[in-house]
Amino acid sequence: MSKPIVAIVGRPNVGKSTLFNALAGEKISIVEDYPGVTRDRIYADVTWLNYQFTMIDTGGIEPESKDMMISYMRKQAEIAIETADVIIFLVDVRQGLVDSDYKVADMLRKSHKPVVLAVNKVDNFDKFMADVYEFYNLGMGDPMPISSASRLGIGDLLDEVVKHTMQLEGDEEEDERPRIAIVGKPNVGKSSIINKLLGEDRVIVSDIAGTTRDAVDTAVTYEDKEFVFIDTAGLRRKSKIKEDLERYSIIRTVAAVERADIVILVIDAQEGVTEQDAKIAGIAHQRGKGIIIAVNKWDAIEKDDKTIYKHTKKVREVLSFMPYAEIMFISALTGQRMFKMFEIIENVIQNQSLRIQTGVLNEILTEAVAMQQPPSDKGKRLKIYYMTQVAIKPPTFVIFVNSKDLMHFSYTRYLENKIREAFGFGGTSLKFIVRERKEKE
Template sequence: MSKPIVAVVGRPNVGKSTLFNVLAGRKISIVKDTPGVTRDRIYADVTWLDKQFTMVDTGGIEPESKDLILSSMREQAEIAIATADVILFVTDVQQGVIDADYKVADMLRRSGKPIVLAVNKVDSFKKYEADIYEFYNLGIGDPYGISAASQLGLGDLLDEVVKHFPAGSAEEEEDERPRIAIIGKPNVGKSSLINKLCGSQRSIVSNIAGTTRDAIDTVVKFNGQEYVFIDTAGIRRKNKIKEDLERYSIIRAVSAVERANIVILMIDATEGVTEQDAKIAGIAHERGKGVIIAVNKWDAVVKNDKTIYEYTKKIRDTLAYMPYAELIFISAMTGQRITKLYELIDMVIQNHSLRVATGVLNEIMAEAVALKQPPSDKGRRLKLYYITQVAVKPPTFVIFVNDKELTHFSYTRYIENKIREAFGFRGTPLKFIIRERKDKG
């Protein structure tokens, strides 16, 4: 089930970042990070009561002139309209309603997406009551007075935001077809790949324009099986400063990955693997999706007998946090290895929802412990009592131990490798939850 996406839109200096950090529950950048994944604070997972959602910060630029502010606001609004389920429009009570706010409000209103209006910097409701009312003039419903800095009024604001979430998208739940997001930097050939995947079959069942977002879902039938491909090409950027484009493609990737089971990360063979690729791959890894790395334009690389090994090593080193990802060298132009890609997709889908019997898991764990003693600290040794699988997509395991503090990351990795040796689980991350159970005497 994909999490709803809430996009934050607003002029420079209205306090978007403060609000973002407060809601994300972390001061700045990301605290708990996957080794090897660096990431800008563009998106964060937020839980409010029993609802979870992904919050996306649409705009980072603070241009000099008024016209530039307006055009950058328009772009933020476009991104929000394209990717979000709910738009959170942030304004500033101390500056009042200004022209740019009206123009953006018009755009947002025409989108038909739910909009929640936050009026920030209200450090006293008494003092600013009349000023908050002024924001009714924007014509997008009730303004919610908040102070991100003092954390006032956030509860009411979030209650309003979660009200607009799509009801437990039943169709998505019932739709058993594999959903594959194709992600990667701009111009790596995502659209060509989709065309090739369809074209060789010429039996596109339908092109459904994404209902809430404009990612186009393409349904392809191959060997009797239907696949839904989610393309993130979307809006073409016109001008574009590099940072903007990067931010934009990351936001698009977040919204596509959220809706997929399997992710194909496309890398341009002529450029090699880049930091931007690592950022985009990190999204899929953190979201626990099955991953296939497709190195495109392989036909354009001058090769010798070592090229493929050198390339593979470079990718594995840069994306060291996802050694499970499957790797394939393709050409979307010539169609090289495209049918092989379908075989990989099928395999990864199977592994992503594979269940292992508890008895077998415990045998593997007992054997692993016998081969390599668990770590100890100040005379106290880690004991592993029991392991069981509690979920799929991704496969998730709970290990019961005597002391959580003693469970070192590297020992969990060791157990993971033993499980992979037995069952493969190629292409899918595995998740481990460590629970403490008191010593039985």
């Protein structure tokens, strides 16, 4: 089950970012320091009680004038409606009800997505309750008084959000079909790849009926296997502001990656791998998804016997945090190697679901430890007792040691390399959890 996505919508200065930060806790950075990942926080993972969801901040760009306000709000609401499962509509008790609040409420109502109406800046419930009731006029159900700054009412707000996400989970039957998101910067050929895959005689295409969130999903049957492709190329509407476009394409990408098992990152061969590519790759890596890098427009590159080697090296350098990613060179235009894609997807799916017996893992562990001594600090040496696999998608291993502090990142990586040498695990990240045990246990 993918994590539900919750978006915050509201006029400028109603406190969206304050609410976002209050909900996201102190985790201010979007992802760890992968190269090329800027720290503009567009999304964050929120855990409330036992529930987890991904929070998206649709704001970020403020309109310059009153006239632009409505179109700005509309754009923001559109992006939220398109990508989110639950929407928090934030209004400001001190400014009261304004025209653009009504317009946004209309859009949200028509979308039939669950909306939680939150009235912000209520730092004294007794004093402001009469003003809060005014927002019943929006016809969006009960307004919930909160104060992002003083963190009042946040728990009730989250309870309400979780109620909606639980209903969504009830609505979704378990879909076993692998979901593949095709992501990348605008104009790298994402749509042409999907169209090429769909346009072949060997492929049976069926539109997926049902939920609105699957508006751009396509079911594809290839050699009796069904795949669901999630197209993020929905960014057809041209935006006047460049950073606007970039921010929204990232929001869309987060939404698609969240729902996918495998992410195909499309890179333009002529342009080479860029910082924006690294940003998108970082999102998929952090989420533990299967990853295939498709270098498109390969037909346009002049080649000699070293071309593939040079391009591969460059991609590996920029995306050095994901050496496991599968790389393929394709052309959506000529169809070159397009069908290899299904084969690679199949392999990655198998690797993501691979389970390794504890006995076998510990043989590899014993050998690895014998070849390279675990680190020590002030005379105390790291002891590794044993290792076991606890999950798949991505394959997740727990390592039991005498001291967590001694388990350096570099030694975990060394063990990961040993496991990969034995089992490959191409295209999927591996997750390691280090647990401490006392000698006697």
